[in-house]
Amino acid sequence: MKSLLVLVDSHPGHRDELAAAFGHGCFQALAVGPEAASSIDSLELGAVALSLLGGPSLLSLVDGWRANPQLRSVPVAAVVKPGDGALAEAAWSAGVDEVLPWPDEDEHLRAGLRSLERISRHRHEVAAFDGLLGKIMTAFEAREPATFEHGERVARIAVAMGAHLGLSVETQERMRRGALLHDIGTVILPDRSMYQVGVLGPGALDEVHAHPVVGYSLLKGVPSLEPVLPFVHRHHERINGSGFPDGLRGSEITLPVQVVAIADAYDAMTSARPYRATFSRREALEMLGEEAESGLWDEALLLPLRRATLGAGQWDEGG
Numbered sequence: 001m002k003s004l005l006v007l008v009d010s011h012p013g014h015r016d017e018l019a020a021a022f023g024h025g026c027f028q029a030l031a032v033g034p035e036a037a038s039s040i041d042s043l044e045l046g047a048v049a050l051s052l053l054g055g056p057s058l059l060s061l062v063d064g065w066r067a068n069p070q071l072r073s074v075p076v077a078a079v080v081k082p083g084d085g086a087l088a089e090a091a092w093s094a095g096v097d098e099v100l101p102w103p104d105e106d107e108h109l110r111a112g113l114r115s116l117e118r119i120s121r122h123r124h125e126v127a128a129f130d131g132l133l134g135k136i137m138t139a140f141e142a143r144e145p146a147t148f149e150h151g152e153r154v155a156r157i158a159v160a161m162g163a164h165l166g167l168s169v170e171t172q173e174r175m176r177r178g179a180l181l182h183d184i185g186t187v188i189l190p191d192r193s194m195y196q197v198g199v200l201g202p203g204a205l206d207e208v209h210a211h212p213v214v215g216y217s218l219l220k221g222v223p224s225l226e227p228v229l230p231f232v233h234r235h236h237e238r239i240n241g242s243g244f245p246d247g248l249r250g251s252e253i254t255l256p257v258q259v260v261a262i263a264d265a266y267d268a269m270t271s272a273r274p275y276r277a278t279f280s281r282r283e284a285l286e287m288l289g290e291e292a293e294s295g296l297w298d299e300a301l302l303l304p305l306r307r308a309t310l311g312a313g314q315w316d317e318g319g
């Protein structure tokens, strides 16, 4: 289905022509006057195009749209006469996402519209992800508050490690989301097996071991959640092949997943669990160091982990 592009133009004489020109390809175009600009937030919009063919005055609308939660993520294009560099510059400064010269060759206009559509689709996906993530996290927090808080701490450590490792901001954001959700599969575990008192019986152990696969199956098939699946599915894999569920080895486990996995292990060691003692930061780092020597972890992750946990409220033991 084509998404809706609303064109705002001050001159009724232009509107039909503009709507016809901008309405092919991925968008269906609707041309309206500036008086309708304040009520377009009731429409499900793919994008807005602001005609500056009559001058810059309509640019003042951009601020209002950006302040409106319904319109904030809708991409805005400015339509300017070809070669009007000053107006194009003013439009960029006002915060538009794209400048479309018009009239122009069809090919150029189509390329501009495609770029606008890409921005629109991307923002839609992010908004859908955030909406869905918010709902899942609310349910998760209510059902498993301790696991939820553990996810938040793992996310903080993993993102800080990602920054020390020089990973991109996008990758860090993916890690944050993955870390928040990594234990989502525990929601099906009966009687909080993850935090059960005493030694886990064989049945409970199977349930705990099943949670990465359960979490993966829960979230699988939702396109906006696709980027977090590896974290949910693979955070108990270890590079020497000793992890679960599939005993992956080495680079079969991506670096961002390895980072979340070691942050997860660190937080599990340093936070209270009813079935075993809590370790200090130093003890946890020592144990993880020994595990790295025995092949469980990439040793290159130890320094970023050390740095990332320095500010985590455990200053007592130094670097």
Ligand SMILES: [Fe+2]
Pocket: 182, 183, 211, 235, 236
């Ligand atoms: Fe887990």
